[in-house]
Amino acid sequence: MYGIGLAKGFLVTLKVFFRKPFTVQYPEERLVQHPRFRGEEFVWYEERCTGCASCAKYCPLGIIKIVTHPSDEKPLEGGFYDIDVFDIDIGRCMFCGLCVEACPYDALFMGSGFEEGQYNRRDLVISADRLRVAEKHPSTWYRPQLEERGYNPHKDPPVSWEQVGRENSLTHLSSRPAKIQEYDKRNQP
Amino acid sequence: MESLLEGNSLFRWTYCLLAANEGNSGPGPCGETLRNGLLPAGFEWVAFLIAGLGIVMLLINAFLLLVMLYTYMERRLIGRFHNRVGPNRTGPFGLLQPVADAIKLLTKEDLVPAGADRLVFNIAPVLMIVPVLLVLAVLPFGENSFLANINVGILFVLAVTSMNALAMFMGGWASGNRFAMFGGMRAVAQLVSYEVPVVLSVVGIVIYTGSLSMVSIVEAQRIPFILLQPLAFFIFIAGSSAEMNRSPFDLVEAESEIVAGYHTEYSGMKFGMFQLAEFGAVLVTSAVMTTLFLDGWNGPVLPSHLWFLLKVFFFAFIMIWIRATLPRLRMDQVMDFAWKFLFPLSIINMFVTAVEVLVWNEPTLVQLWFMVGINMLVAIVGVVVFSLIFSRKGISPPRRKMSV
Numbered sequence: 001m002y003g004i005g006l007a008k009g010f011l012v013t014l015k016v017f018f019r020k021p022f023t024v025q026y027p028e029e030r031l032v033q034h035p036r037f038r039g040e041e042f043v044w045y046e047e048r049c050t051g052c053a054s055c056a057k058y059c060p061l062g063i064i065k066i067v068t069h070p071s072d073e074k075p076l077e078g079g080f081y082d083i084d085v086f087d088i089d090i091g092r093c094m095f096c097g098l099c100v101e102a103c104p105y106d107a108l109f110m111g112s113g114f115e116e117g118q119y120n121r122r123d124l125v126i127s128a129d130r131l132r133v134a135e136k137h138p139s140t141w142y143r144p145q146l147e148e149r150g151y152n153p154h155k156d157p158p159v160s161w162e163q164v165g166r167e168n169s170l171t172h173l174s175s176r177p178a179k180i181q182e183y184d185k186r187n188q189p
Numbered sequence: 190m191e192s193l194l195e196g197n198s199l200f201r202w203t204y205c206l207l208a209a210n211e212g213n214s215g216p217g218p219c220g221e222t223l224r225n226g227l228l229p230a231g232f233e234w235v236a237f238l239i240a241g242l243g244i245v246m247l248l249i250n251a252f253l254l255l256v257m258l259y260t261y262m263e264r265r266l267i268g269r270f271h272n273r274v275g276p277n278r279t280g281p282f283g284l285l286q287p288v289a290d291a292i293k294l295l296t297k298e299d300l301v302p303a304g305a306d307r308l309v310f311n312i313a314p315v316l317m318i319v320p321v322l323l324v325l326a327v328l329p330f331g332e333n334s335f336l337a338n339i340n341v342g343i344l345f346v347l348a349v350t351s352m353n354a355l356a357m358f359m360g361g362w363a364s365g366n367r368f369a370m371f372g373g374m375r376a377v378a379q380l381v382s383y384e385v386p387v388v389l390s391v392v393g394i395v396i397y398t399g400s401l402s403m404v405s406i407v408e409a410q411r412i413p414f415i416l417l418q419p420l421a422f423f424i425f426i427a428g429s430s431a432e433m434n435r436s437p438f439d440l441v442e443a444e445s446e447i448v449a450g451y452h453t454e455y456s457g458m459k460f461g462m463f464q465l466a467e468f469g470a471v472l473v474t475s476a477v478m479t480t481l482f483l484d485g486w487n488g489p490v491l492p493s494h495l496w497f498l499l500k501v502f503f504f505a506f507i508m509i510w511i512r513a514t515l516p517r518l519r520m521d522q523v524m525d526f527a528w529k530f531l532f533p534l535s536i537i538n539m540f541v542t543a544v545e546v547l548v549w550n551e552p553t554l555v556q557l558w559f560m561v562g563i564n565m566l567v568a569i570v571g572v573v574v575f576s577l578i579f580s581r582k583g584i585s586p587p588r589r590k591m592s593v
Contacts, residue, residue: 010510012514013514016270
């Protein structure tokens with residue numbers, strides 16, 4: 001029958017016309033992100049970082065810059081490397097997460113936000129100063145210890161450096177030099 | 190019958206303020222008041238000109254305001270048809286979007302290409318918008334309100350709106366751009382072709398009414414002509430949407446084929462004028478369709494002007510619906526549709542109407558409804574038969590085999 005196809009088409013558009021719009025009005029309403037969402041701003045715990053620069057080495061684009069110097073404390077007394085510069089150029093980052101995978105001390109996490117838009121390319125470099133003061137909402141991506149706890153970075157409060165490690169948090173709460181002293185005692189001839 | 194000019198109190202007030210009323214004691218336009226105007230005697234025509242110009246300016250501005258509203262409506266409705274929201278950020282519900290568009294267009298650089306024919310290039314947008322505004326001169330907006338009730342009203346409308354083809358071709362030719370040129374050529378081919386069925390579809394109504402005046406056409410509608418002339422309505426809405434370059438027939442500015450057609454090289458407010466003319470043409474065509482097919486300003490309860498506006502926006506909604514639904518045709522399909530489908534159908538419609546008017550010269554209401562039945566039948570049979578013929582292989586040009 002002629003014209004039926006035409007009428008069907010008109011009915012389809014009319015049906016869509018009375019449907020609720022699909023649009024999400026962004027600044028007012030947001031889509032819910034997964035806890036494993038690899039966000040733009042990184043989360044970095046200076047307390048956990050030893051300055052080993054594994055992240056910088058594993059970064060396929062070489063956009064993590066670390067400058068360190070040995071701290072005044074002796075390593076056996078709990079001293080690590082002090083970090084002078086820790087820059088992540090997210091303007092060139094592809095958010096593969098290899099740096100997070102590579103971090104042996106669970107010091108670096110993917111972020112959970114996505115609103116890092118800037119007017120300038122050089123503003124896209126995340127510096128150590130910014131990472132130090134930023135609110136820590138680490139993504140659970142490649143961090144099963146967070147996921148097992150059911151941590152949701154989009155809802156839950158920020159977590160401190162003692163709570164994010166793979167090991168028992170008691171390890172961190174007890175002072176490290178004391179443990180090392182115990183170890184030394186045990187191994188003494 | 191009094192026109193919008195004489196019936197309008199603003200016109201009367203301005204006229205009486207200016208014109209000398211000495212010796213005009215009878216029931217003239219100023220009534221019984223004897224008061225000296227600002228202008229000396231013998232200059233009544235100046236008063237008439239100024240007062241009339243005021244009314245015309247008021248009308249044109251009101252129309253442009255409506256066009257603004259229509260562009261907003263079109264964008265919102267198209268959005269809803271696309272399952273989107275449409276512009277809703279500027280002002281309450283996005284109502285100031287047309288203002289934002291206008292400000293943006295006005296602040297854009299006004300480019301004229303180096304290879305362009307400057308004069309023609311600059312005239313084209315003006316020539317595009319003038320016909321749209323000219324149609325307002327003969328449109329009856331409501332009971333007793335029109336600027337002029339000339340006895341060739343619908344002919345005037347058809348004659349004036351066909352000037353669009355010239356404007357588009359001028360724009361396309363003068364741009365010195367091959368895509369604009371293609372657009373201009375397509376515009377001429379398409380618009381000249383579709384002029385024929387549109388005019389012939391109106392002829393049926395004119396035969397029945399016995400008058401070309403828009404006002405008498407409205408007054409002659411005992412039942413809306415959309416029922417009495419369904420085939421003519423179909424032809425008119427198809428043909429006029431082709432003349433306005435709207436969606437199923439928007440080859441003139443097909444963005445996937447030729448960049449933007451005839452207005453490829455236009456920028457700034459010249460481009461804005463093209464757009465304004467196109468959106469204004471939709472409103473004007475809806476108004477003409479309201480007058481011809483949907484009983485014009487007549488309607489119960491509500492005031493006549495409101496009824497007219499409601500009907501106009503109803504047709505505008507249908508236009509938007511068509512735009513949201515139908516995909517673009519090929520050029521040969523467009524020409525086939527005009528010459529092999531609409532053209533014969535419009536002649537059949539004209540012939541049937543002529544015979545009916547010959548048989549029932551002064552039809553009673555029962556005979557009128559009988560005519561409605563006949564015309565509906567003719568419309569359905571005609572459309573089905575012609576689409577059968579149209580889709581047969583021998584009629585449309587054989588598809589060229591793609592060579593490997």
